[in-house]
Amino acid sequence: MEQVRVALQASDPLSQAGIASYLQSRPELTLLRSSERAEAKVLVVSCDRLTSDVVAMLRRSAAEIGSPVVLITNEITESELLTAVECRVVAILPRVAVTAERLVHSVLTAAKGGGVMPPNLVGELLKHIERLQRDVLTPNGLNASGLTPREIDVLRLMADGLDTNEIAGELCYSERTVKNVIYGVTHRLKLRNRSHAVAYALRAGMI
Amino acid sequence: MPPDAESSAPFAGELFLTLAAEGRLVVDPVRADQAIAGLERTLSLIRARLRILRIWQHSPPQRVDELPDELANDVVDAMFADQLAPGRLEQAVTELPKYIEALRRARGRRPGDRAEIDGQSIL
Structure with missing residues (x-):
């Protein structure tokens, strides 16, 4: 079996030594010296946070080597996630939960996947899309269901x-307002009548 | 995921387009279609809201309480939201189509293209 060539970059000597021992203990992996980094099939990066220095290093690495990255870190925000993905990170492992098995599995899969993002990371990106829409709609009194709160x-x-x-009594509106709301929603969604509007909203999980 | 330093999520339409173009983003067709439908709905709501804003801004000076109930609420919401985050709706109208296009490109690639990494998410 061909060995996967791995480069390692950790933010502190202790992590560097610990992760290196994980990687070196596996026959299917070869840990490269830092001078050989350009030959890496997978890059493993360990850091507390995605600081600007780490991001700069990841960007350089993505531009020069282009290998998929397995990132070990304590926590990551949404904008940091987007930056990480941009820099070819394909797996993010929480520092407290990383084990030799999990790390090796992630490295091997990253090598095999050639940079394609795994489903869990794609899931996080889809959550970003949902959150983005909420952030734009909510301050405008709208929501993604296409219905206003009223x-x-x-x-x-x-x-x-x-x-x-x-x-009207329950919501402290005039009857005219309630009729306008009902007319607006049925007209906009091309629904036949009130019953149809209720059925539509229930079926779509809007109410 | 801890809350972002920014109050709103950043737009990343170009990043999604790049990921899709490079084949790094592969989305299950069902999930992609759902996301695209949601984005298209959001885009249509935002365009409608922008129309209201523009009509209000370009019409002769008038009082909100002279408008019909329905429109008055929308105008007040739109004006207030625009003051809190100026230009956010315009930015969304530019960015959301990029997400839609990226998801269309990322939709339904061969299953074999997908890597299976069980990296535990910390988000």
């Missing part, structure tokens, strides 16, 4: 069987 309130009460007058 429309959701009215539809919920309609689903509870309340008529226009009762909904």
Whole structure:
């Protein structure tokens, strides 16, 4: 079996020594000296946080070597995650939970995957997309369901069987406002009537 | 994931396009379609909100309480949100189509292209 050539960069000597011993203990891996780093199939980086120095090193490495990176770190924010992904990080391992087995498995899979992001990282990117939409919509009184909070309130009460007058009383609106809200939502979503609107909202998990 | 230093998530449309173009981003077709549908819905809401803002900003001076109930609420929400984060909606209108395009490109590549890494997420 061909050995996977691995380069290691840790932010402190103790981590460097510890992780190196993990990697060297496995016959399927070859730990490269720092002078051989350009030949690495996978780069393992260990740091407390993604500081600007670490990011600069990752960017350099992505540009010069382009190998997938297994990152071991304590915590990471959403914007740091995006930066890490940009720098070819394909696996993020929490420092407290990293074991020799998990690290080796991640390194081997990174070598095999050739830089394609694994499902858990893709999942985090999809969460970023959801969060982004919420951040834009919420301050505008909107949400991703396509309904305003007021429309959701009215539809919920309609689903509870309340008529226009009762909904107006419950929400302290005029009957005209309630009718406008119902007209607006049925017209916009091309729904036939009130029952259709309630059914649509329930089915779509909006209320 | 700990909260970001910034109050809002940064836009990263170009990054997603790059990841998709390089084949590093591969998304299951079902999840990709769901995400695309959500983004398209959001984009349409944002465009509608921007239309309201522009109409209000370009119409002769008027009082909010002279507007119909429905429009008045939207105008107040839109003006307030625009003051809190100026230009955020315009930025979203530029950025969200990039995410949509990236997901279209990343959708449904061969399953064999995907790596199986069980790196435990710390996010």
